[in-house]
Amino acid sequence: MVNDSRIQKIPYGGDYNPEQWTEDVWAEDMRLFRLAGIDIVTLNVFSWAALQPSEEVYDFSKLDRIMDLVEENGLKVCFATSTAAHPAWMAKRYPDVLRVEFDGRKRKFGSRHNSCPNSPTYQKYSVRLAEELAKRYGQRKSIVAWHVSNEYGGACYCENCEKAFRVWLKKKYGTIEEVNRAWDTAFWGHTFYDWDEIVAPDLRSEHFAETRTNFQGISLDYSRFNSDSMLACYEAEAAAIRAFVPDAKITTNLMGTYKPLDYQKWAKSMDFVSWDNYPENGAPYARTAMSHDLMRGLKGGMPFALMEQTPSVSNWLSYCALKRPGVMRLWSYQAVAHGADTVMFFQMRRSIGACEKYHGAVIDHVGNENTRVFREIAALGAELEKLGGHTLGGRSRAKAAIVFDWDNWWALEYSAGPNTDLHYLDEIFLWYRALAEQNYAVDLISEEDALSRYEVVIAPVLYMTKTGYDEKIRGFVRDGGIFITTFFSGIVDEHDLVITGGYPGRLRDVLGIWVEEIDALPPDASNQMTYEGTSYPARLLCDILHTEGAETLSVYEKDFYAGFPALTVNSYGEGNAYYVATRLSDDFYRTFLRERLEEKGVRPVLDADAVSWPTEKASPHSDGRKAGIEATERFANGKSILYVLNHTDETAEITLPSERTELLSGRMLKQGDKISVAPKGVLLLEKNL
Ligand code: GLA
Numbered sequence: 213m214v215n216d217s218r219i220q221k222i223p224y225g226g227d228y229n230p231e232q233w234t235e236d237v238w239a240e241d242m243r244l245f246r247l248a249g250i251d252i253v254t255l256n257v258f259s260w261a262a263l264q265p266s267e268e269v270y271d272f273s274k275l276d277r278i279m280d281l282v283e284e285n286g287l288k289v290c291f292a293t294s295t296a297a298h299p300a301w302m303a304k305r306y307p308d309v310l311r312v313e314f315d316g317r318k319r320k321f322g323s324r325h326n327s328c329p330n331s332p333t334y335q336k337y338s339v340r341l342a343e344e345l346a347k348r349y350g351q352r353k354s355i356v357a358w359h360v361s362n363e364y365g366g367a368c369y370c371e372n373c374e375k376a377f378r379v380w381l382k383k384k385y386g387t388i389e390e391v392n393r394a395w396d397t398a399f400w401g402h403t404f405y406d407w408d409e410i411v412a413p414d415l416r417s418e419h420f421a422e423t424r425t426n427f428q429g430i431s432l433d434y435s436r437f438n439s440d441s442m443l444a445c446y447e448a449e450a451a452a453i454r455a456f457v458p459d460a461k462i463t464t465n466l467m468g469t470y471k472p473l474d475y476q477k478w479a480k481s482m483d484f485v486s487w488d489n490y491p492e493n494g495a496p497y498a499r500t501a502m503s504h505d506l507m508r509g510l511k512g513g514m515p516f517a518l519m520e521q522t523p524s525v526s527n528w529l530s531y532c533a534l535k536r537p538g539v540m541r542l543w544s545y546q547a548v549a550h551g552a553d554t555v556m557f558f559q560m561r562r563s564i565g566a567c568e569k570y571h572g573a574v575i576d577h578v579g580n581e582n583t584r585v586f587r588e589i590a591a592l593g594a595e596l597e598k599l600g601g602h603t604l605g606g607r608s609r610a611k612a613a614i615v616f617d618w619d620n621w622w623a624l625e626y627s628a629g630p631n632t633d634l635h636y637l638d639e640i641f642l643w644y645r646a647l648a649e650q651n652y653a654v655d656l657i658s659e660e661d662a663l664s665r666y667e668v669v670i671a672p673v674l675y676m677t678k679t680g681y682d683e684k685i686r687g688f689v690r691d692g693g694i695f696i697t698t699f700f701s702g703i704v705d706e707h708d709l710v711i712t713g714g715y716p717g718r719l720r721d722v723l724g725i726w727v728e729e730i731d732a733l734p735p736d737a738s739n740q741m742t743y744e745g746t747s748y749p750a751r752l753l754c755d756i757l758h759t760e761g762a763e764t765l766s767v768y769e770k771d772f773y774a775g776f777p778a779l780t781v782n783s784y785g786e787g788n789a790y791y792v793a794t795r796l797s798d799d800f801y802r803t804f805l806r807e808r809l810e811e812k813g814v815r816p817v818l819d820a821d822a823v824s825w826p827t828e829k830a831s832p833h834s835d836g837r838k839a840g841i842e843a844t845e846r847f848a849n850g851k852s853i854l855y856v857l858n859h860t861d862e863t864a865e866i867t868l869p870s871e872r873t874e875l876l877s878g879r880m881l882k883q884g885d886k887i888s889v890a891p892k893g894v895l896l897l898e899k900n901l
Pocket residue numbers: 362363465488490520526527558568571
């Protein structure tokens with residue numbers, strides 16, 4: 213499905229659940245798929261109870277017929293293992309499959325994504341099912357990908373998890389003394405003398421709210437353990453599949469900026485990344501772009517699969533707004549523009565019962581092709597057919613990167629101070645948005661990724677500085693890179709233990725500063741600073757710092773720390789390290805980042821000057837630019853494709869930066885040509901390198 217020589221065009225289709233229907237409906241499905249240009253279906257996502265009606269019996273007869281049917285109709289298959297919802301008989305006979313919630317409630321049968329990852333029953337039967345499926349269907353040529361379980365998530369606090377946690381800790385720390393040190397259990401006399409004294413840190417133990425804990429160390433380790441536990445389930449199923457299908461391409465559908473699972477770790481065990489894109493109502497387009505870029509970064513920029521999106525509406529929002537005409541197409545291309553090699557939906561046919569009966573589908577309850585949504589899907593299907601393989605395998609060549617780290621996310625939001633309004637994603641997004649809305653290419657990278665290919669690296673609130681990461685930053689700056697970090701960085705090590713000797717700890721020398729105190733501001737309060745003649749409000753946190761070699765670029769203007777630095781730069785080796793000591797506004801981040809990139813000769817993918825609007829409305833940005841035209845560039849096979857996406861309701865005009873072919877219309881365009889992009893419209897502009 214991704215990086216697969218059998219794939220010659222963008223696979224187009226999605227979750228198909230024929231088992232929910234009588235067989236006479238299936239033939240009509242095939243007719244409609246043909247009409248819509250559907251060429252791939254994700255099968256068998258939630259069929260465990262049907263495949264294994266009792267502990268002793270497997271029954272694949274219906275799945276055999278479904279597989280025969282889709283193959284006769286030339287469809288490719290993304291083949292799921294069905295292990296995201298256990299059968300009722302299993303929960304009744306083996307209650308260990310049922311999770312214990314954060315508040316200590318033991319679940320009964322119901323819902324989905326509900327199995328305890330450390331349940332011996334779940335482990336045994338999920339792997340056995342994956343094995344049976346691989347044995348039976350592994351040689352089917354139609355299968356282009358294996359889809360293990362579905363949207364792993366949540367957490368369990370049962371006794372089996374508790375036991376497994378102790379084993380995990382033993383492996384990590386070796387001795388109980390080391391655990392006590394890492395968690396600083398001398399505080400409040402929580403010293404452990406025996407492994408069995410350690411319990412899961414839930415609402416009955418160290419927590420008093422989801423992100424409020426008395427002991428960050430144990431909570432942080434439990435987050436890591438829970439993510440690892442689910443990953444182990446994924447890996448066990450993947451191994452079972454691989455035993456029968458050595459060259460299987462295996463994935464599971466991720467959820468973008470999903471906090472409970474460390475996807476950077478997960479991706480190492482996945483053959484390719486796939487994810488489900490369901491933006492919140494009214495989310496800025498840059499927010500969706502950020503999730504795509506995070507997902508692309510999980511495997512070093514390798515293309516990913518857009519596994520699910522709704523064709524029209526999501527049922528689970530408070531206000532289930534329809535995607536407006538053209539938006540499904542626009543967002544499909546947005547995914548491709550950010551690195552997706554597939555366009556897939558949840559789901560093919562709208563169910564008649566249960567909680568997703570009002571979720572959008574290719575085939576609506578009316579059951580025919582005469583709907584707006586179907587027509588839009590069929591039009592996109594025809595277009596993707598025409599587009600062929602042009603976009604496949606495209607890669608970004610971003611020169612700016614934002615460091616994203618799950619451990620840091622967990623630790624920061626467990627931190628018990630200094631400001632409950634401090635949210636990791638918000639801070640990441642402020643920086644991301646400033647780049648994305650100016651059409652600078654950006655990668656979201658992990659702490660394991662190399663920095664040398666970038667000119668500018670931003671690590672917003674690098675609260676946790678893991679051993680060795682400081683050295684990586686030093687090396688990057690020494691070699692000429694621009695490194696930017698912010699308030700509340702360099703504070704703790706990987707155990708959430710404060711690095712003593714002055715903040716920002718290990719980053720103090722490269723930044724050339726010492727942070728003495730941190731002031732937290734409630735939502736309605738602000739300090740102020742001025743940068744290059746413009747004044748900006750300073751909010752959330754204000755670090756009060758002294759320079760130790762760094763140059764002060766701006767100072768606070770109010771309160772007892774007026775005159776103290778709010779923005780500094782330290783020249784270190786060949787490069788520069790910036791410290792933004794407080795939370796500033798969008799306009800600051802835009803200006804500041806544009807300057808840093810210009811300093812390095814990095815240009816936006818599409819210059820702001822290249823976009824013009826027939827009717828000039830008030831601009832949301834201080835620099836007079838209107839946001840809404842998104843541009844990305846991807847490179848493959850000696851070609852570049854410039855994607856231009858119009859997220860607004862107005863026609864825009866683009867001045868071509870270079871000679872290119874518009875792939876969807878076949879038009880050849882010269883440098884300087886003016887081409888209009890309709891509201892919600894897209895341009896795919898290809899050129900040879
Ligand atoms: C998720 C799931 C699907 C379906 C959709 C509905 O992404 O994977 O099974 O429930 O949400 O939005």
